[in-house]
Amino acid sequence: MKEKKSASGIYIFGSLISIIAVGLQLWVTLNNREVSILHTIIRFFSYFTILTNSLVAIYFTCLWLFPATKLGLFFNKFSTTTAITVYILVVGIIYNLLLRNIWTVTGWGKVADELLHSFIPVYFLVYWLFFTDRKKLEWNDALPWLYYPLAYLIYTLIRGSITHTYPYPFINVIKLGYQQTLINCLGVGVVFYGLFLLMIAISKKNNA
Known part of the structure; x- marks a missing residue:
């Protein structure tokens, strides 16, 4: 995927902010744990939010530091980027529509919460829209993206x-x-698939 020159700064910031967000949330979680550290960490990484933001961190870090590796080349595919865009968007959509009012977070927990569920999803979407060359995707690309x-x-x-x-x-x-x-x-699942199809439609329109 041919990126604009300014994308290198996007990679650096994306890597750092996502690592900080996940790390900050882990720190807050450990400080408020009621079970063992190991149990807390396992539970922590059992949240789709944490796994997906960690995926975003790995994505940007690989494109920043290891672009020529197999993993870097995999993340450099527009299809991969599109799938991750949908994953992190669903994190933001589900949280802000269904979960935000269920619990109250304060202090550093609030900072981590907003980064994980609002800032990073929007950041990745902006990156997808303006800092990638939206290559043409096919409708059948959506099915494998559901595996995760x-x-x-x-x-x-x-x-x-x-x-x-x-x-x-x-x-x-x-x-x-x-x-x-x-x-x-x-x-x-319908939300996932609907967003996948929307992204594919945008790519097709861009390449019409």
């Missing part, structure tokens, strides 16, 4: 059946049951 959220769902349900804890209320099988949980997940 699907793998996360399977992991979460299996882990939840063992630990009896779930990271988000809309996938809490204990309170909702499997039927309602799967209906909720289907709704989130």
Whole structure:
């Protein structure tokens, strides 16, 4: 993917701000832990928000420092960039529409919260819109992009059946049951797929 010259600064800032955001949230979480450090860290990385922001951090870091490596070349693909754009957008959309009013965060937790759920999703979208050459994508590109959220769902349900804890209320099988949980997940899946198709449509229009 041919990037504009100014994109190098985008990589550096994107890498640093996403690392800071995840690191700050981890620090806040550890300082407020009620279980062991190991258990807290495992639970921390069981949130889609944390995993996806970590993915963003790895993405920008690779394009900044390791662009010629296999991982750097993989992230340099426009298809990969588009998939990550949708992943982080869903983080922001679901949180701000469904979860923001469920709990109250203050202090450094508030800073981390806004970075993870608002600033970084918008930042990545702006990057996708203005700092990439939007190459043409095909409609069938969308299906493989669903593997990541699907793998996360399977992991979460299996882990939840063992630990009896779930990271988000809309996938809490204990309170909702499997039927309602799967209906909720289907709704989130529709959001993912709809955004995938929208991004593909934009790329097609750009290359018409």
